[in-house]
Amino acid sequence: MVTTFVFTEASVSALKPPPNRREYHKDSKFPGLQVCVTSTGAKTYYFVKRVSGKPKRLWLGTTEQLSVVNARKAAAKQASKIADGADPQSERRARRKEPTLADLWAIYLEMHAKRQKKTWKDDKRLYENCLNDLHAKRLSAVTQNVVAKWHGTVAKDHGPIQANRCKALLSSMFSKASAAVGYIGPNPCRGVASFPEHSRERFLLPVEMSAFFSALAAEPAYWQAFFLLCLFTGCRKGNVASMEWVEVDLENALWHIPGGKMKNGRSTTIALCAPALAILKTRHEGKNGSPYVFPVTNREGPVIHVQKAWERIMDRAKLQNLHIHDLRRTQGSWQAAMGISLAIIGKSLGHADLKSTQVYARLQLDPVRDAVSRASNSMIHTAGFKIGSNGMELLTAEPRKEAGDNDTQEQ
Numbered sequence: 564m565v566t567t568f569v570f571t572e573a574s575v576s577a578l579k580p581p582p583n584r585r586e587y588h589k590d591s592k593f594p595g596l597q598v599c600v601t602s603t604g605a606k607t608y609y610f611v612k613r614v615s616g617k618p619k620r621l622w623l624g625t626t627e628q629l630s631v632v633n634a635r636k637a638a639a640k641q642a643s644k645i646a647d648g649a650d651p652q653s654e655r656r657a658r659r660k661e662p663t664l665a666d667l668w669a670i671y672l673e674m675h676a677k678r679q680k681k682t683w684k685d686d687k688r689l690y691e692n693c694l695n696d697l698h699a700k701r702l703s704a705v706t707q708n709v710v711a712k713w714h715g716t717v718a719k720d721h722g723p724i725q726a727n728r729c730k731a732l733l734s735s736m737f738s739k740a741s742a743a744v745g746y747i748g749p750n751p752c753r754g755v756a757s758f759p760e761h762s763r764e765r766f767l768l769p770v771e772m773s774a775f776f777s778a779l780a781a782e783p784a785y786w787q788a789f790f791l792l793c794l795f796t797g798c799r800k801g802n803v804a805s806m807e808w809v810e811v812d813l814e815n816a817l818w819h820i821p822g823g824k825m826k827n828g829r830s831t832t833i834a835l836c837a838p839a840l841a842i843l844k845t846r847h848e849g850k851n852g853s854p855y856v857f858p859v860t861n862r863e864g865p866v867i868h869v870q871k872a873w874e875r876i877m878d879r880a881k882l883q884n885l886h887i888h889d890l891r892r893t894q895g896s897w898q899a900a901m902g903i904s905l906a907i908i909g910k911s912l913g914h915a916d917l918k919s920t921q922v923y924a925r926l927q928l929d930p931v932r933d934a935v936s937r938a939s940n941s942m943i944h945t946a947g948f949k950i951g952s953n954g955m956e957l958l959t960a961e962p963r964k965e966a967g968d969n970d971t972q973e974q
Contacts, residue, residue: 567591570598570631580604596638598626610638612645661701662744664694664736670743671736681826686732693717693729702737702746710751723758730755765884766893767794769945776946778880780955786872787954788842789857793887795839795939797894797912799826800887804866806856813847816840816932820913831913834932836939838950845952897938907934 568574570590578588578600587609590596597620599607608623623629623637668690676683696713697705710733718726734752741747767775779787792803802820810819818833825831835843846856857866873887891912898908911931943950947958 565589565597570596570634572631575606575626575631578606590635593635593638595642596635598634608634608637610641612642614645661703662746663698664700664702664705665698667702667736667740667744667746668694668698671739674743675739681823689725689729689732693721693725694733697733702740702744703748705733705737705751707751707754711755714755718758724760727757727760730757764892765886765889766896767885767889767942771880771882771885772942772946774880774882775876776943776948776955778876778882780948780957781879782872782876784845784954785857786876788846789866789869790873790876790887790890791842791950791955792839794890794893794942795836795842795935796833797891797935798833799891800869804857804869806865807854808847808850808856809854811843811847811856813840813844825913833913834911834935836932836936838939838943839935841950841952845954893942894935894938897942898934901934901937901941903934903938907931911935 565587567589569592575598578586578598580600580602583602585599585601587597587599590598595610595612597609597611599609606626608626608629610621610623612619612621621641623634623641629637672683672687672690676686680686696716697709700709710730714726714730717729721729730752734750737746737750737752779790782790789803792798792806793800796803796818798820802824805824806818810821811817812819816835818835820831820833822828822830843856850856851858855865858864859866869887877883877885895908895912898911899905907930911934949956949958
């Protein structure tokens with residue numbers, strides 16, 4: 564049964580449910596606009612039009628979702644599309660087949676991230692923690708407005724820096740969408756401004772050095788060696804954790820880090836200062852056949868979990884807001900405070916900036932080793948310690964006996 568009348572809020576609302584069937588009613592004011600009433604009382608707007616000689620009924624929305632005015636606007640929009648030669652029903656079917664963000668992520672992770680990024684596990688963590696709200700959306704539904712709102716929510720829940728990293732991941736995924744899933748739509752991250760970021764400037768100050776060394780001295784020799792090498796080499800904790808004896812040249816005091824372990828993908832050579840060399844020689848004497856400088860005792864492979872030990876040291880030293888990576892920054896900062904040139908500092912830290920690299924290429928390792936040694940010895944002296952074959956020792960006290968030090972790593 565089909566009736567025709569002028570749709571108003573009152574007239575549509577007054578329509579009664581038919582028994583055991585559905586009824587369609589036409590709007591006499593806008594041709595093609597209909598409202599369907601079911602026996603349960605549900606009321607839905609449709610736009611009906613012949614496309615390529617066949618009648619098409621296009622869903623617009625329920626009466627709860629659309630007012631009469633908005634239903635007419637939605638019908639007019641569909642009529643305009645059809646007049647331009649489009650087939651809205653075909654477009655809708657195509658959207659149903661369109662890949663979701665989850666589909667794109669699955670291919671991006673396996674085909675790009677795991678193959679080309681050493682930090683793919685960080686990408687996986689970001690996706691799982693911050694992209695849940697967009698997970699099931701079709702790619703065309705992830706618009707610039709959607710991304711802007713999501714970006715702000717992530718910043719509120721996880722901080723602005725985390726939000727920027729998540730947006731960068733999402734942008735990278737969309738840049739691969741064409742090759743990965745055949746999606747050729749725009750990258751919705753373009754035009755969404757990142758939150759301002761300020762570089763971290765935290766490092767160990769002279770007044771903190773004694774507390775840090777004292778807290779570290781209370782740890783087993785394993786952890787002493789690990790964190791002191793982070794400090795004395797200025798290397799990232801991941802590089803120190805994965806250090807292998809085949810990379811270490813004790814005779815020439817060099818550590819050759821292969822490109823596969825470097826963040827920038829380029830191999831680098833670290834000049835080992837005297838304290839770092841002493842630590843490595845002590846570690847080498849008790850390596851027990853392991854290829855790693857810091858092996859895990861309960862399974863094969865290098866140390867992975869170091870955060871608990873670091874938190875224990877920070878609690879003991881009563882130092883706030885100091886990260887393991889700040890030890891790397893400490894090495895560079897102390898060199899700068901001693902007047903070491905920026906070129907040598909960059910070389911000692913393994914920086915690979917193009918302009919700086921042109922300068923680094925002309926440097927020899929002797930002045931680099933001297934710079935690291937001066938900075939490291941200054942730290943040790945400031946803290947009132949010395950580094951010897953027995954580990955860390957106070958200059959003004961008897962050598963400390965290591966109680967319960969079995970040189971093992973906790974997992």
